[in-house]
Amino acid sequence: DTEVTQTPKHLVMGMTNKKSLKCEQHMGHRAMYWYKQKAKKPPELMFVYSYEKLSINESVPSRFSPECPNSSLLNLHLHALQPEDSALYLCASSRGGDEQFFGPGTRLTVL
Amino acid sequence: QQPVQSPQAVILREGEDAVINCSSSKALYSVHWYRQKHGEAPVFLMILLKGGEQKGHEKISASFNEKKQQSSLYLTASQLSYSGTYFCGTGNNFNKFYFGSGTKLNVKP
Secondary structure: OOOEEEEOOEEEEOOOOEEEEEEEEOOOOOEEEEEEEOOOOOOEEEEEEEOOEEEEEOOOOOOEEEEEEEOOEEEEEEEOOOHHHOEEEEEEEEOOOOOOEEOOOEEEEEO | OOOEEEOOEEEEEOOOOEEEEEEOOOOOOOEEEEEEOOOOOOEEEEEEOOOOOEEEEOOEEEEEEOOOOEEEEEEOOOOHHHOEEEEEEEOOOOOOOEEOOOEEEEEEO
């Protein structure tokens, strides 16, 4: 199984809502990533988990809260988002510093 | 820290060749290449781990000049399926990873 799955595919939320994005992989990868991608821009790294521990936080606002419950799951909890947070949120995994496998993404719209 | 790619966009006819360049102001320890089609996730093409390395993947190949902090992606005899946005990417350790600015490739019949 070389697939990374993400749910939901689309999410519309208000600025006062709380929601979560979910990512799952069963390739035994020990590194998992969250990226944010705005239209016509490259993906921007947000968080990296290595062996289920947060190893990188690229100065992301606290309204984004990552969680890694186990080696196969990665969540991104969202609270009090702003309209400018609307974007495609991509999850990826890798064995280490090599090939990253990406999920299809969650397209988030904040009203 | 984001690598810079050139050109920003290129239009080809089927069968034509293209070169996409990626350069960094900081030392490159490895270079990844990805292709992203519209509305889809990035897909890994290849990784180059050391200076002087060259790799090929069917009609797509790449080189890595560590001293010049540059990498180039070569697309030969392009096909319609090559259309998309190409990103180089680099990480300076196990975890941090930065995508390049991107090159949009449009192959026309």
